[in-house]
Amino acid sequence: MAAIMHSHRHRHFALVPAAGSGSRMGRETPKQYLPLLGEPLLRHTLRVLCQSPLIDRVFVVLSVGDPIWNTADWSALGDKLVPLYVGGASRADSVLNGLRAIRPQVADGDWILVHDAARPCLAPWHIDTLITTLDEDEVGGLLAVPVADTLKRSTRHGRVEATVARDSLWQAQTPQMFRYVMLRRALESAREVTDEASAIEAAGLHPRLVQGDTTNLKVTYPLDLHLAEWILSNREG
Numbered sequence: 001m002a003a004i005m006h007s008h009r010h011r012h013f014a015l016v017p018a019a020g021s022g023s024r025m026g027r028e029t030p031k032q033y034l035p036l037l038g039e040p041l042l043r044h045t046l047r048v049l050c051q052s053p054l055i056d057r058v059f060v061v062l063s064v065g066d067p068i069w070n071t072a073d074w075s076a077l078g079d080k081l082v083p084l085y086v087g088g089a090s091r092a093d094s095v096l097n098g099l100r101a102i103r104p105q106v107a108d109g110d111w112i113l114v115h116d117a118a119r120p121c122l123a124p125w126h127i128d129t130l131i132t133t134l135d136e137d138e139v140g141g142l143l144a145v146p147v148a149d150t151l152k153r154s155t156r157h158g159r160v161e162a163t164v165a166r167d168s169l170w171q172a173q174t175p176q177m178f179r180y181v182m183l184r185r186a187l188e189s190a191r192e193v194t195d196e197a198s199a200i201e202a203a204g205l206h207p208r209l210v211q212g213d214t215t216n217l218k219v220t221y222p223l224d225l226h227l228a229e230w231i232l233s234n235r236e237g
């Protein structure tokens with residue numbers, strides 16, 4: 001693969017919301033700290049971001065008073081990693097609090113790659129593809145995959161009400177990559193969103209969909225932890 005030129009005009013910062021409780025996982029320990037191949041799940045997520053030569057710094061948003069982070073030694077991930085104890089009630093609040101906390105360290109036009117702590121199978125090629133596709137983009141965008149299954153909308157009684165056309169439907173993933181000031185303004189105006197792209201859309205803009213793949217899954221339910229383990233153990237290179 002041709003070498004990727006690192007843009008010197010604007011830097012790239014990762015912002016990793018990791019302040020959730022993982023209620024759907026049904027475990028006492030928040031899922032970002034559950035063991036995955038013998039390490040906290042979060043370490044896999046942070047490692048790939050810290051090791052990317054395209055990313056200048058990695059901010060991880062922890063819940064206020066997070067009692068677990070400091071019980072581990074994260075120094076092997078290097079000096080790009082910066083913990084921020086500013087998590088909020090929702091994912092969007094955690095991201096916005098993180099953006100406010102890093103204000104002194106970033107310029108308006110710097111790129112922010114928001115990536116879920118709960119997506120530990122992010123691969124270097126996902127980051128490279130996203131950044132090379134979007135670096136000159138006016139708006140920014142996100143990794144996503146086209147929907148592969150036939151989609152049904154259900155009635156309240158669990159019967160099919162309709163089949164929903166799936167052409168042009170995509171499943172949104174992370175990282176989602178937008179310029180600092182645009183993302184901050186969008187999130188300040190649209191707080192009830194489940195991803196950054198929705199906030200940008202609410203501002204009337206059209207984020208670019210960058211095709212990734214389904215290995216970049218979000219660990220949400222117990223089975224996902226096994227799938228993530230399988231993906232990481234069987235990845236080449």
Ligand SMILES: Nc1ccn([C@@H]2O[C@H](COP(=O)(O)OP(=O)(O)OP(=O)(O)O)[C@@H](O)[C@H]2O)c(=O)n1
Nearest residue numbers: 017018019020021022023024089090094117118
């Ligand atoms: N208040 C919150 C809620 C979520 N997140 C983070 O946002 C990402 C995606 O959210 P999700 O998978 O929904 O995580 P949880 O909220 O922890 O899970 P659940 O909804 O099952 O409780 C996770 O990395 C999670 O830690 C966060 O930083 N702050």
Ligand SMILES: C[C@](O)(CO)[C@H](O)COP(=O)(O)O
Nearest residue numbers: 091116172173174194195218
């Ligand atoms: C941002 C996200 O990963 C896109 O698929 C997802 O919306 C986050 O998960 P949540 O369960 O909606 O918090």
